[in-house]
Amino acid sequence: MDSNDSSNRPSLLSSLGENLEIFTLIWFESSPNSNHDNVEIQQQLRSLINYLKLFDDIDDCEQYIRSLSKDDRLVILTNDKFALQLTSRVHDLRRITSIYVYSTDNEATYEWIEQYKKIRYAQNDFNEVITHLKIDHMKRKKLQEPLKFNIFDANQATNNLPLNINTHFLQSQLLVHFLLHTELTDEQIIENKKELIDLCKNEYRDNAEQMKILHEFEYSYLSSNALWWYNLDSFLYQLLNKSLNSMNIDLLYILQFFIHDLIRQLKQYQSTVLKRVYRTYLISADELDIFEESVEKYISINKFLSAFINRNDALNYFNDYEPDNDTVRKILFKIDADYRLGKIKPFANITLYGQTTEEPRILFSLGSIFRVNSVTRMKNHLTIIHLTLCSDDDHHFKTIFDHIKHQYGEQDINLLSFGNALRRMGKTDEAEKCYQRLLQNSTYDQDIISRTYHHLGRIGEIKGDYDNSLEWLHKSLEIKLKIMKSNDPSIAQSYNCIGIVYQHKGEHDKALDAFNKALNIWKRAYGKNHPNVAGCFNNMGVVYKREKNYREALESFQKALAIRDKLPSTNHHDLAGLHNNIGAVYERLGHHDLAIENYNLALKIKTKALPPQHPSIASTLENMGYVYENRGAYIQALSYLKKAATIYRQSLPPTHHDVLQIEESIERVSSKL
Numbered sequence: 001m002d003s004n005d006s007s008n009r010p011s012l013l014s015s016l017g018e019n020l021e022i023f024t025l026i027w028f029e030s031s032p033n034s035n036h037d038n039v040e041i042q043q044q045l046r047s048l049i050n051y052l053k054l055f056d057d058i059d060d061c062e063q064y065i066r067s068l069s070k071d072d073r074l075v076i077l078t079n080d081k082f083a084l085q086l087t088s089r090v091h092d093l094r095r096i097t098s099i100y101v102y103s104t105d106n107e108a109t110y111e112w113i114e115q116y117k118k119i120r121y122a123q124n125d126f127n128e129v130i131t132h133l134k135i136d137h138m139k140r141k142k143l144q145e146p147l148k149f150n151i152f153d154a155n156q157a158t159n160n161l162p163l164n165i166n167t168h169f170l171q172s173q174l175l176v177h178f179l180l181h182t183e184l185t186d187e188q189i190i191e192n193k194k195e196l197i198d199l200c201k202n203e204y205r206d207n208a209e210q211m212k213i214l215h216e217f218e219y220s221y222l223s224s225n226a227l228w229w230y231n232l233d234s235f236l237y238q239l240l241n242k243s244l245n246s247m248n249i250d251l252l253y254i255l256q257f258f259i260h261d262l263i264r265q266l267k268q269y270q271s272t273v274l275k276r277v278y279r280t281y282l283i284s285a286d287e288l289d290i291f292e293e294s295v296e297k298y299i300s301i302n303k304f305l306s307a308f309i310n311r312n313d314a315l316n317y318f319n320d321y322e323p324d325n326d327t328v329r330k331i332l333f334k335i336d337a338d339y340r341l342g343k344i345k346p347f348a349n350i351t352l353y354g355q356t357t358e359e360p361r362i363l364f365s366l367g368s369i370f371r372v373n374s375v376t377r378m379k380n381h382l383t384i385i386h387l388t389l390c391s392d393d394d395h396h397f398k399t400i401f402d403h404i405k406h407q408y409g410e411q412d413i414n415l416l417s418f419g420n421a422l423r424r425m426g427k428t429d430e431a432e433k434c435y436q437r438l439l440q441n442s443t444y445d446q447d448i449i450s451r452t453y454h455h456l457g458r459i460g461e462i463k464g465d466y467d468n469s470l471e472w473l474h475k476s477l478e479i480k481l482k483i484m485k486s487n488d489p490s491i492a493q494s495y496n497c498i499g500i501v502y503q504h505k506g507e508h509d510k511a512l513d514a515f516n517k518a519l520n521i522w523k524r525a526y527g528k529n530h531p532n533v534a535g536c537f538n539n540m541g542v543v544y545k546r547e548k549n550y551r552e553a554l555e556s557f558q559k560a561l562a563i564r565d566k567l568p569s570t571n572h573h574d575l576a577g578l579h580n581n582i583g584a585v586y587e588r589l590g591h592h593d594l595a596i597e598n599y600n601l602a603l604k605i606k607t608k609a610l611p612p613q614h615p616s617i618a619s620t621l622e623n624m625g626y627v628y629e630n631r632g633a634y635i636q637a638l639s640y641l642k643k644a645a646t647i648y649r650q651s652l653p654p655t656h657h658d659v660l661q662i663e664e665s666i667e668r669v670s671s672k673l
Helices: 039-046 058-067 083-090 111-115 126-144 167-181 186-203 208-220 223-231 235-246 249-254 256-268 285-293 311-318 395-408 415-424 428-439 446-462 466-483 489-505 508-526 531-546 550-566 572-588 592-609 615-630 634-651 657-670
Strands: 023-028 052-055 073-079 096-102 119-123 149-152 275-283 298-301 305-308 329-337 347-349 361-364 369-377 382-389
Touching (some): 023 039, 023 058, 023 126, 039 126, 058 083, 126 311, 149 395, 186 235, 208 235, 235 249, 256 347, 275 285, 275 311, 275 361, 285 369, 415 428, 428 446, 615 634
Antiparallel strands (some): 275 305, 298 369, 305 361
16 A cells, blocks of 8 residues: 555556446357457447457357446447347347347348347448448437436435435535536646546557547647537547446546536536527436436436437437337437526537537536426327426525535545545445545645545445555554644544454454553543543443453443433434443343343334444344344244344345354354254
8 A cells, every 4th residue: 555656656557447438349259250350340340439349159248248237338249140149148138229240141131130129230241230330329329328317306304315315316416516626736637637648548559540539639638628529529528428427436536627627618608598408318118217206306417418409400319210119218308498597507509519510509517407397208109308407506405515515514625525425425435436546646735644544444444354444544543643742532533443443353452452542532632421432432342342351341331321321412323332232241141131122222223213224233133133042032033133134135245244144143043943
């Protein structure tokens, strides 16, 4: 784990092997005279879709296709030898957009293809098939792009936002807030642009057409021409869309300068006339059902959304196109946008920046919010969805944006504050990427670096990676001891977290030593009745319990409970944890009734305060199972253990200690029946 030396800054080249665009072209050919080795054909195909995967084994091909996300989009090119077999296996998958079949046998016939609507073209002439694929893809690809959107229901309770139906909407707005409001220094912009160029030189090294565009971007890009670059059919558009679609923190970070430039130009050329615009899409039946259920609710679409000023220009993209109605639905967005609304995300006419001026278009900013007015299914298999652009000042969104301000606080918006917001919402993988990316930047001071190390340590603890967790936490503590006074409460926080990790590792003496250091600092700083003091007593009780020193454990837990009971606003989860721990000690002391009494108190609190699949609920259920096992009530014991196991399997990775332990316990109790 290196420090934040920008000269050693790793690039995104480690992402190679992962498709950084939405579309993949799969070329399946199994024949003695395969064209796979024809470099000229490969280059021709990559000029259409850069990410080209070659397969000659049908099982490997199918396995790869099924391994991808439903939000990926695949075009298949195959010879006729196994075309029917491959098509029948994967045709109905949403990620498959089209299939093209060719043959070297001039006598080949294709009667069977009529039952598969995703087969767009079948011909004996290979070059004709490629030409047809190119024409189709250029016209249809924007129809086929995944449409990631999030719903906001103003009727949902908002007192516990991260746990209700609006969670994904909140997450999308957090991301937008970070992307749009983080200030970048000139040094950061230069570094990020260089990293983007280095990444693309490797990603597009076999794509001569994109390499030419990349060369021009490297030496000629101007922030004042961002809209032109967005409209160009190039790597920049593809990478931006994929990164927003998949929430690729690394890629979004290095594209942030481009996002800022786009927003700046949209504001500069903000439309000043009332607009009704149109956009066609192909979406799944499930997605259409969601839209129908969302009438009078609000949506945020996770991209820059372009739309046509003329309805017929939008509908022309459906010409000569017969979708597979089993997997996709044709929709037409009818969008009303009023520039006079206050505090709206900007939108502008971008026709002059397009490759053609024949189709006038509007571009809506990332993070724009729309109201779903109506969803109307027409007789021609077209569904019209009527949207209205909304102001961020709409009173319905007050709770959302207040929550965002609370998540970021008054501090500057940066990778640390964004990572913290994500971590508090349970998005630990994305948060970890933010922290790792921050350490690659040379502009942050030692306080921020220390806090970043600390949060990485906490994430390591959550993931059960205790050695790395300790390394990060000790790095954080080392900096704090240099830049803070010895009795600073933040130092106690580090000792407390270090103690928790040592506790997980079973190194009890080191854990107690760390907890005692934290306890002494917190008592001096806050007094003896502070929540942090109670938390420290609780942690010490856990260590004593694991050492089987149950009297000391009970004393520590009861000290913590006495403090909690005096506090006017005790955290319910902490109170539940104390009852859970006291129950465990009573169980070890053989006081089964007192154990069950405290476990039930803990369970009652947790089921009210936590989502139903939270591992903490499973922990209490597991403990109750052990009490019944010790009493010889094996049927009741097995019932509680199985409930706990169900939650663990849904909320933790299969290799997690708690998952493995509960499986062993179920097997043990089952053998006693």
